[in-house]
Amino acid sequence: MSSHEYQFNVAMSCSGCSGAVNRVLSKLDGVNDIKITLEDQKVVVKTSDNVSYDTVLNQIKKSGKQVRSGEVIA
Numbered sequence: 001m002s003s004h005e006y007q008f009n010v011a012m013s014c015s016g017c018s019g020a021v022n023r024v025l026s027k028l029d030g031v032n033d034i035k036i037t038l039e040d041q042k043v044v045v046k047t048s049d050n051v052s053y054d055t056v057l058n059q060i061k062k063s064g065k066q067v068r069s070g071e072v073i074a
Helices: 015-026 053-061
Strands: 003-010 031-037 042-048 067-072
Touching: 003 053, 015 031, 015 042, 015 053, 042 053, 053 067
Parallel strands: none
Antiparallel strands: 003 042, 003 067, 031 042
């Protein structure tokens, strides 16, 4: 099964912020792994093949956090 990996720079100032991002991503079908580094304000999401970059981006935006940048890693 192929998969995607996306990386985002998200404005997060505290563990509550990263928790909010983690919560919204956990609700998205097809998300296999979420790694959030608060110090780097980095969110790395591994998904199944059918989950697009835009889908993940829009889901992060539902947390109310600003997404500064993003890229497709794999």
